[in-house]
Amino acid sequence: MAQASSSSPSFGCTSRSFATNSHDILNTHRHSPKNNWETPFDFTPENYERVAEVLAKFPTNYKQSACIPLLDLAQQQNDGWLSLNAMNRVAEIIEVPPIRVYEVATFYTMFNRSPIGKYHIMVCGTTPCMLCGSRSISSAIKDHLKIDYGQTTSDGLFTLGEMECMGSCVNAPMIAVADYTGGAQSFSYNYYEDLTPADAVKILEDLKGGKKPKVGSQYRDFAMPAGQVQGGKWTAASNKAGLTLAFEASGGKVPGPYCRNLDEPAEGGESKSAPPPPPPPPPPSKEGAKAKA
Secondary structure, eight states: OOOBOTTSOOOSOTTOOSTHHHHHHHTSOOOBTTBSTTOOOOOOHHHHHHHHHHHTTSOGGGGGGGHHHHHHHHHHHTTTOOOHHHHHHHHHHHTSOHHHHHHHHHHOTTOOSSOOOSEEEEEEOSHHHHHTTHHHHHHHHHHHHTOOTTOBBTTSOEEEEEESOOSOGGGOSOEEEEEOTTGGGSOEEEEEESOOHHHHHHHHHHHHTTOOOOOEESSOBTTBSOEEEETTEEEEOOOTTOOOOHHHHTTSOOSSOSOOOTTSOOTTSOOOOOOOOOOOOOOOOHHHHHHHO
């Protein structure tokens, strides 16, 4: 497996387990031949169409509200990171001083100020994932790729980072993968959940081989059947009470779609949406106001 890039700074304290250990590295500007004031950037004609779509969502006097989506688009086009001139171009488009864009880009951990790999692997290290084995996941990835947090493999394929909670605690432990291999047109950001160390390594090998790993839980659909990763293996929960879950009683079928228009009636039923509120009362007439006075 590829060794860590020599340009990637090593992080001495490997026992730290919170997001800033990689964010401090990836979100800090360091002048280099690939990252300086002369590094060119401009949106492609295709992405300028997307810029126009983003700007159309905001009033013309509130262009600055488009800062985050435009930075995201620039990062997708620029192989996963923001150069100085990428941020400057966004500042020109939304008509604000460059420092306003720098402030946003350096505040959010989703933005990278230094070049990264084609696949940005992010391990959740927050409490629920940690209790379910996230440290064994990160150790397996580090051992397999021969890199630490904040580093990139020498072939430029993988960068490893740690993230705070990504909202998938029910299927802990998990990782997220940002795929920049196809630029903005095919960018994806996927969760891989209910992982064992072996699962994490297999996902890396699938990505390296151009395959599409299974997205979401590796062992179940939705959040059922109940279970968790224990000792590096998936273990289904025992049903000591002999209860039958509605999910199981339906043969493993979800009773309805994840989301629907609540103004439309559900299949076989009537609309559950609340009636419209009554109109506001009319304002008092001048004669009535004088009478009260």
